[in-house]
Amino acid sequence: MLTTKDTKDSKVRTRRNVCYFVFFVTFVVVFLRGLDTTLAQTDISEADLSSASSGRTLRIGSTADGHVTVIPLEVYVSRVLAGESDPRAADAAQQALAIAIRTYTLKNSNRHARDGYDLCDSTHCQVPRPSTPTSRRAAMTTIGQVLTYHGDVAEVFYSASCGGRSERAADVWPGADYSYLVSRRDDVCEDDPAWTADFTLADVQRALARVGFDGERLEDVRVDGRTSSGRVARLQLSGMRPDVIAGDQFRQAIGAVNLRSTAFTVEKRGGELRFTGRGFGHGVGMCVIGAGRRALRGETARAILAQYYPGLELTPLSGMTIPVDTLNAAPSPQPAALPRRSATGAEADVVASRASAISVMVPPASPIAAFEIERMAASAHEELARTLGASVLPMTIRLHDTLDSFRLATNRPWWVSEVAEGTLIDLAPAAVLAQRGGIEASVRMAVAELLVAGPLAGRAAWVRIGAARYFSAGDTVRAASSRTRCPSDAELLLAVSAPAQRDAEARAEGCFARALASTRDWRSVR
Ligand SMILES: [Zn+2]
Numbered sequence: 001m002l003t004t005k006d007t008k009d010s011k012v013r014t015r016r017n018v019c020y021f022v023f024f025v026t027f028v029v030v031f032l033r034g035l036d037t038t039l040a041q042t043d044i045s046e047a048d049l050s051s052a053s054s055g056r057t058l059r060i061g062s063t064a065d066g067h068v069t070v071i072p073l074e075v076y077v078s079r080v081l082a083g084e085s086d087p088r089a090a091d092a093a094q095q096a097l098a099i100a101i102r103t104y105t106l107k108n109s110n111r112h113a114r115d116g117y118d119l120c121d122s123t124h125c126q127v128p129r130p131s132t133p134t135s136r137r138a139a140m141t142t143i144g145q146v147l148t149y150h151g152d153v154a155e156v157f158y159s160a161s162c163g164g165r166s167e168r169a170a171d172v173w174p175g176a177d178y179s180y181l182v183s184r185r186d187d188v189c190e191d192d193p194a195w196t197a198d199f200t201l202a203d204v205q206r207a208l209a210r211v212g213f214d215g216e217r218l219e220d221v222r223v224d225g226r227t228s229s230g231r232v233a234r235l236q237l238s239g240m241r242p243d244v245i246a247g248d249q250f251r252q253a254i255g256a257v258n259l260r261s262t263a264f265t266v267e268k269r270g271g272e273l274r275f276t277g278r279g280f281g282h283g284v285g286m287c288v289i290g291a292g293r294r295a296l297r298g299e300t301a302r303a304i305l306a307q308y309y310p311g312l313e314l315t316p317l318s319g320m321t322i323p324v325d326t327l328n329a330a331p332s333p334q335p336a337a338l339p340r341r342s343a344t345g346a347e348a349d350v351v352a353s354r355a356s357a358i359s360v361m362v363p364p365a366s367p368i369a370a371f372e373i374e375r376m377a378a379s380a381h382e383e384l385a386r387t388l389g390a391s392v393l394p395m396t397i398r399l400h401d402t403l404d405s406f407r408l409a410t411n412r413p414w415w416v417s418e419v420a421e422g423t424l425i426d427l428a429p430a431a432v433l434a435q436r437g438g439i440e441a442s443v444r445m446a447v448a449e450l451l452v453a454g455p456l457a458g459r460a461a462w463v464r465i466g467a468a469r470y471f472s473a474g475d476t477v478r479a480a481s482s483r484t485r486c487p488s489d490a491e492l493l494l495a496v497s498a499p500a501q502r503d504a505e506a507r508a509e510g511c512f513a514r515a516l517a518s519t520r521d522w523r524s525v526r
């Protein structure tokens, strides 16, 4: 027995000595490494980031199959960072981008409310990739830090490379006026070489046709105005209808990878167009390549953020008045659930009326009560459903507090008053609608759009929009003369100005009335 005990004791002692030794070596290694950088090579796991997320999670929707994954906020930040940053860039650049990604994520977490999740996994939102030790470390080092403007989470953007000068947000997205998203020189990018891209006129015409442009033959593409940064604001399209397109819309139509930026000149060479340009991406906000170069020359994360987002403050999330349930911990039991509250708490009061099956969300100090909007929608639905022989209940109506919130949720410019899709209606702020014919008219129009969407699915945009305007307007509509040309999809959905939008919608209504006069059945108009 004694022997056994001795053996046991000596085993314990040996183990203890080994433990001391391991502890000592670990201590020396950690201590020495700690002399270079604070969080040095400590490997942060996703489990660490998960517990550091304070229960904040995101529902990320797959654009491939619609599958929704629930991911803790800081794990998501590290995964997006892995996809967006240059893996070789120094820590300061990784940290600056982690903060920008976290800020963007919180600000845009109601972007896909109509799809039943927070953000999608494509470049439309942000693309998550498997996290790396570098990306996890940057997320952990900056944990919970966001950029704010006057106490609210700021609207920030970032793109790959600015080509020497960043872009003012409002020059890419009309109405997106932010004092801190201005056009600024970026000296670390000024010497970047130019790129060129060649496309045949036929290819460009096909790309334009895909987004709704009409036309027999595209003859030429010419720059028709530049933004303050020198990027292309508008292009003239000879031979197409409409014959003008915004620079960014053109880039999206051609393919944002094929045409790397709108900082280009274009030259016609026979049947081909040669684009010569600089930079990669829209150029608004942080320049990711530039941030890496700044870190290399010793700039801190704070200095990098000050260059790309002048005027913003770095604030810990814990000190912010973001509603606790902004990003809730549990996945929604039903994919097509109610829209989420926005990160800024702009849309707070949810009034869900079970009786009418119309849910209305209005901002906190809304000039119009939720029940009044519900009443407008219910009466419009009752009357129009009878006329059209269709129904779309339940529906959700969201009145936005600001044009920014409306634009971010719908991706439509400031001159659009309402967007109706599926069972969800987004309304521009009440004050704006009051100047545009009143909130009741907008609600009626939106309800009509939902009602005709099913029966007219797959038709040209002028048929759907024309029908909705025709039926919601009552009996003041006049049929268009036979000479009036019906608007192309692009005229209605990619208008370059408010007057162009109004003109296209009025023609859509006239065209619909003309077609209805001959067919007599609204469902067969095409
Ligand atoms: Zn998206």
Ligand SMILES: [Zn+2]
Residues within 6 Å of the ligand: 161, 162, 163, 164, 165, 186, 188, 189, 287, 289, 290
């Ligand atoms: Zn740059």
